[in-house]
Amino acid sequence: MRGSLNDKAKFLGWIPDDELPSYLNELKLLVLPSYTVGLPNVMLEAMACATRVLATSVGAIPDAIKNDETRFIMRDNSPECIARSVVKALNYPELDRLDSNGRAAMEKEYTYEVTVERYRNILTNLKEDVKLQIPYCHCPRVERSSYRGRCRTSGAFGLFTLVPF
Numbered sequence: 001m002r003g004s005l006n007d008k009a010k011f012l013g014w015i016p017d018d019e020l021p022s023y024l025n026e027l028k029l030l031v032l033p034s035y036t037v038g039l040p041n042v043m044l045e046a047m048a049c050a051t052r053v054l055a056t057s058v059g060a061i062p063d064a065i066k067n068d069e070t071r072f073i074m075r076d077n078s079p080e081c082i083a084r085s086v087v088k089a090l091n092y093p094e095l096d097r098l099d100s101n102g103r104a105a106m107e108k109e110y111t112y113e114v115t116v117e118r119y120r121n122i123l124t125n126l127k128e129d130v131k132l133q134i135p136y137c138h139c140p141r142v143e144r145s146s147y148r149g150r151c152r153t154s155g156a157f158g159l160f161t162l163v164p165f
Contacts, residue, residue, distance in 0.1 A: 038060055
């Protein structure tokens with residue numbers, strides 16, 4: 001008999017945020033065999049702890065993981081592929097290089113400061129795009145203010161403004 005899962009795994013339940021890094025540092029490998037996912041926080045947290053990650057190539061995972069350079073990507077999430085990929089990842093000959101590359105990539109692309117700046121740029125560009133799409137009146141008779149209604153000159157109806165954001 002092979003034993004039960006309870007003999008092989010420890011189920012911890014909820015782990016408080018401040019304790020999570022110590023648990024991630026104990027892992028040899030974090031395995032994420034997802035079907036669909038965005039950009040998993042647990043993957044980023046593991047990378048920040050220099051914990052090895054093995055994940056499927058779904059969502060934004062391929063943006064964060066470069067196979068055999070920063071972490072590992074598995075082809076699919078079949079049990080056979082997961083088993084082969086886990087063995088490959090645990091026996092990879094350059095794990096120290098992989099760990100330092102993954103940690104460096106995390107610090108370069110996914111820190112709080114980098115993320116805030118990325119969102120600032122997105123929202124600034126979005127603001128410029130939205131400004132061009134808001135209907136406004138070009139009539140010289142419209143005062144420099146925003147209002148809803150119908151332009152007396154052009155007959156257009158909507159939100160009119162000549163004042164930039």
